[in-house]
Amino acid sequence: MKVAIIFHSICGNTYLMARAFEEGLRAKGQDVGLYRVADLDWTSQLDIPQKTEENLKAMMALPQATPESVSDADLIVLGSPTHFGNVSAEMKAFMDSTGGLWFHGKLTGKMCAAFASAGNTEGGGDLCLQAIHTYAKYMGMASVPVPVTLVSGENWPALGIIQYSNGKYAEALDQRTERAIKNYCVFLLKICIK
Numbered sequence: 001m002k003v004a005i006i007f008h009s010i011c012g013n014t015y016l017m018a019r020a021f022e023e024g025l026r027a028k029g030q031d032v033g034l035y036r037v038a039d040l041d042w043t044s045q046l047d048i049p050q051k052t053e054e055n056l057k058a059m060m061a062l063p064q065a066t067p068e069s070v071s072d073a074d075l076i077v078l079g080s081p082t083h084f085g086n087v088s089a090e091m092k093a094f095m096d097s098t099g100g101l102w103f104h105g106k107l108t109g110k111m112c113a114a115f116a117s118a119g120n121t122e123g124g125g126d127l128c129l130q131a132i133h134t135y136a137k138y139m140g141m142a143s144v145p146v147p148v149t150l151v152s153g154e155n156w157p158a159l160g161i162i163q164y165s166n167g168k169y170a171e172a173l174d175q176r177t178e179r180a181i182k183n184y185c186v187f188l189l190k191i192c193i194k
């Protein structure tokens with residue numbers, strides 16, 4: 001299966017989630033492409049702690065997503081920071097750049113999975129996930145839910161994986177989110193490969 005992971009991140013949280021998806025799906029033998037969306041302000045974020053600067057540099061070294069990045073993928077995994085209860089403007093700009101694909105039905109029948117980072121549990125991370133799935137619907141894609149059995153004894157939103165950063169720059173992904181993404185990657189393969 002060909003997978004395109006498209007993300008936006010400013011402080012590195014969503015980036016680390018994207019990396020965990022990349023690792024989880026590659027470990028299962030999938031052909032994975034990891035792409036950042038265009039962000040003209042990224043370089044303004046460089047005045048930050050050392051570890052996070054490494055994340056930023058790694059992000060900037062990744063290829064920039066274009067409509068072609070998703071047009072030949074079977075599974076499209078989209079991740080965004082929550083900005084005012086929505087995807088970030090940069091992620092939305094990427095979505096809008098695929099208008100030509102929408103017009104020609106090029107993403108119809110593909111699978112879509114969502115993840116988000118949010119400042120806190122009341123911050124509307126689920127709205128960010130919902131915005132991704134609304135986009136998926138318009139594009140004719142099928143949204144993959146998160147099963148209630150994802151991690152025994154833990155609750156995760158049905159719409160995707162959310163990590164809460166409390167507004168911090170990311171140095172490492174917390175183990176709870178890492179485990180959830182790992183399990184979700186296994187579930188994605190179960191659903192997407194028939």
Ligand SMILES: Cc1cc2nc3c(=O)[nH]c(=O)nc-3n(C[C@H](O)[C@H](O)[C@H](O)COP(=O)(O)O)c2cc1C
Pocket residue numbers: 008009010011012013014015080081082083084085086117118119120121122123124125164165166167168169170
């Ligand atoms: C412009 C802006 C708007 C934000 N709006 C929200 C919000 O509505 N809800 C929330 O929980 N966090 C909000 N946040 C916080 C981010 O979602 C949070 O810090 C997230 O972890 C950032 O992800 P990143 O490290 O990948 O950039 C906002 C941050 C910015 C910069």
